[in-house]
Amino acid sequence: MNKKNREGLSARAFAKKMGVYPNAVIARFKTGKFDEALYDDGSINEELATALWNENPTKQAYIVGDDGKPRTKTKQASIEGANEHKIKLQRMQVALEREKIALEQLRKTTVDREGRKEKYIIL
Numbered sequence: 001m002n003k004k005n006r007e008g009l010s011a012r013a014f015a016k017k018m019g020v021y022p023n024a025v026i027a028r029f030k031t032g033k034f035d036e037a038l039y040d041d042g043s044i045n046e047e048l049a050t051a052l053w054n055e056n057p058t059k060q061a062y063i064v065g066d067d068g069k070p071r072t073k074t075k076q077a078s079i080e081g082a083n084e085h086k087i088k089l090q091r092m093q094v095a096l097e098r099e100k101i102a103l104e105q106l107r108k109t110t111v112d113r114e115g116r117k118e119k120y121i122i123l
Contacts, residue, residue: 008043017046018053028053 011029015022025044028034037049 005041006043007039007041008045009049010043014044014046014049018050 009017011025012022015025018025025034029038034044034049034052037045037052039045
């Protein structure tokens with residue numbers, strides 16, 4: 001693939017046009033965000049790639065929450081993550097209580113070594 005046979009721009013040329021590092025352009029291709037902008041020879045369709053590049057990836061889609069208020073997906077995910085954290089915390093507390101009960105049962109069944117030695121010495 002040389003310059004004469006390319007249909008579009010190289011990754012470096014597109015990066016220079018957009019004012020970013022070539023690695024930023026290559027990273028978007030690796031994630032699959034720019035697959036439509038690639039020609040068969042591996043060059044970049046300048047118009048389509050520019051349009052894809054200028055899309056606002058931080059724009060959030062709104063969804064309606066349980067309370068009827070619109071929320072972004074990230075906020076909804078953080079709420080679900082907080083619920084997951086609460087569940088994990090509850091499980092850890094239950095496990096801690098279970099271990100405390102097991103420890104108390106072991107304390108009742110075991111005999112102190114010092115007390116045992118004193119019994120044998122007395123006999």
